[in-house]
Amino acid sequence: AAGVIQSPRHLIKEKRETATLKCYPIPRHDTVYWYQQGPGQDPQFLISFYEKMQSDKGSIPDRFSAQQFSDYHSELNMSSLELGDSALYFCASRINRARNEKLFFGSGTQLSVL
Amino acid sequence: AQKITQTQPGMFVQEKEAVTLDCTYDTSDQSYGLFWYKQPSSGEMIFLIYQGSYDEQNATEGRYSLNFQKARKSANLVISASQLGDSAMYFCAMREGPYNNNDMRFGAGTRLTVKP
Numbered sequence: 314a315a316g317v318i319q320s321p322r323h324l325i326k327e328k329r330e331t332a333t334l335k336c337y338p339i340p341r342h343d344t345v346y347w348y349q350q351g352p353g354q355d356p357q358f359l360i361s362f363y364e365k366m367q368s369d370k371g372s373i374p375d376r377f378s379a380q381q382f383s384d385y386h387s388e389l390n391m392s393s394l395e396l397g398d399s400a401l402y403f404c405a406s407r408i409n410r411a412r413n414e415k416l417f418f419g420s421g422t423q424l425s426v427l
Numbered sequence: 428a429q430k431i432t433q434t435q436p437g438m439f440v441q442e443k444e445a446v447t448l449d450c451t452y453d454t455s456d457q458s459y460g461l462f463w464y465k466q467p468s469s470g471e472m473i474f475l476i477y478q479g480s481y482d483e484q485n486a487t488e489g490r491y492s493l494n495f496q497k498a499r500k501s502a503n504l505v506i507s508a509s510q511l512g513d514s515a516m517y518f519c520a521m522r523e524g525p526y527n528n529n530d531m532r533f534g535a536g537t538r539l540t541v542k543p
Binding site for chain 1: 462464470471472473474477518530531532533534535536
């Protein structure tokens with residue numbers, strides 16, 4: 314069965330550079346979430362989208378932006394990267410009105426800022 | 428304020444024994460969902476079990492069961508017959524409110540080590 318696809322799997326950037334992370338949800342899933350997990354930390358919610366509209370916002374820095382496109386894939390854009398942005402970035406998806414509350418996670422993008 | 432509290436940073440269990448991972452939560456919503464996820468060293472986040480606030484029976488999924496005590500606001504994960512492959516980080520999470528697109532917040536996690 315198709316899962317949540319994230320690309321790239323690994324990304325190395327330097328300070329002040331920009332990065333774009335991509336997420337392709339499971340087909341028919343209309344809700345996408347982004348999480349940031351620092352080393353040894355729990356995942357922190359960044360932002361979510363439902364039907365291409367931002368539905369909730371967490372601890373996302375102003376340097377980051379995200380959007381969901383007409384095909385439901387989502388991109389997280391990160392500018393002026395800082396060393397502290399080094400983390401594992403998860404995307405997760407679900408069907409909004411599904412009885413099953415399960416959130417399906419991608420394998421994550423490991424971002425290293427040097 | 429911390430919404431999800433996991434008080435055990437690390438736990439050890441002997442192979443084939445049962446182990447309980449603690450989770451307490453804080454919410455004023457009547458409708459909420461509780462989740463447990465497993466994160467092995469490979470980094471992926473694996474869904475284990477879900478409990479809805481209106482579910483009267485404790486959730487079970489194979490060797491996983493959720494001890495849901497609503498009045499105490501606790502949702503402990505019980506793993507029976509532990510296996511070496513159960514060694515991982517375990518996160519308790521909660522989604523508040525009636526809207527399915529609300530975000531999910533995680534606890535700090537418990538690192539479980541299964542000893543042979």
